Amino acid sequence: MRIGPYELSSTVLLAPMAGVTDRPFRQIARAFGAGLAASEMITSDVRLWSTKKTQRRMDHIGEPEPRVVQLAGAEPEALAEAARRNVDLGAQIIDINMGCPSKYVAVKQSGSALMRDLDHALTLIEATVGAATVPVTLKMRLGWDDASINAPELARRAEAAGVQMVTVHGRTRCQFYKGSADWEAVRAVRDAISIPLVVNGDIVTFDDADAARRASGADAVMIGRAAQGRPWLPGQIARYFATGERTAAPPLSVQLALICGLYEEMLEHHGLRIGLRHARKHLGWALDAAAASAGVALDTLKRWRANVLTSEDPVAARARLAEAFNAFGAAA
């Protein structure tokens, strides 16, 4: 699959997840074979860019190409300026967020709130495409609610405005994360556009990936929450798409090395205080993933979660993590 000058290495993409898919996490997912991994969304309000949080979100040191930066905003000029500046800072693809249901984003009339006013959404897309010297892509939901499924129209108009790839999460804004993603409904977007289409929402297994692709007619799938604790998952599914092979999760020893490496990278990337807070979620997810792949009982997992996640000291946390993985290995 191609986006402008970039031929993607696979058709399984990591979803942008604010607070989760920071640079260290994206790098691991890409190394395992995710075809693309957009940055967490960055506000188009450049006045907020001096915050440490946004500075970290714009840091692409060592990230493999193509580097995708996702922007969220509601003002054409601001988005255009944000796109220009991010291209100057190394973005090779700009993704516009019209899919985020967060109240914070929606109240400011960006994210999926933009699906309530397609004319305004188009002014943002046109301004971004006009300003960016790199390909622009768009991420959306099916519509605002069941009564206004307008993803096909938005996608068609976005393609006409120069957007080069569309991702659709098969839920409406009003669904938030409730119910299940409707991959079949994404087919109407397939019928509306000829640029690459990515289907997203609730893809967890090889079979889900197959079913989502088949039902929607999409060229690629995007995986979000299922990759938490399993940064190898997009690559695993990419390999399945390419060869039909259903590979197992990496051995526990590799999983342990990965989470320890991620932990270290995160503390360096975010600084100790924020890094510890962010990393705790990842430690929990890594334990969940390890317990699942070793077939460990839930109460054993709960005990180790409490043991590891209550440690405030990184050295002790790493030691407890290693003990937990050893115990899981022995129980397997």
Ligand SMILES: Cc1cc2nc3c(=O)[nH]c(=O)nc-3n(C[C@H](O)[C@H](O)[C@H](O)COP(=O)(O)O)c2cc1C
């Ligand atoms: C914690 C979290 C943060 C998210 N942040 C973003 C974001 O910054 N930009 C975006 O377009 N979508 C964001 N999303 C939505 C995901 O990219 C994805 O569309 C959604 O989770 C559905 O895919 P999944 O079922 O595979 O998780 C976020 C989702 C979660 C759970």
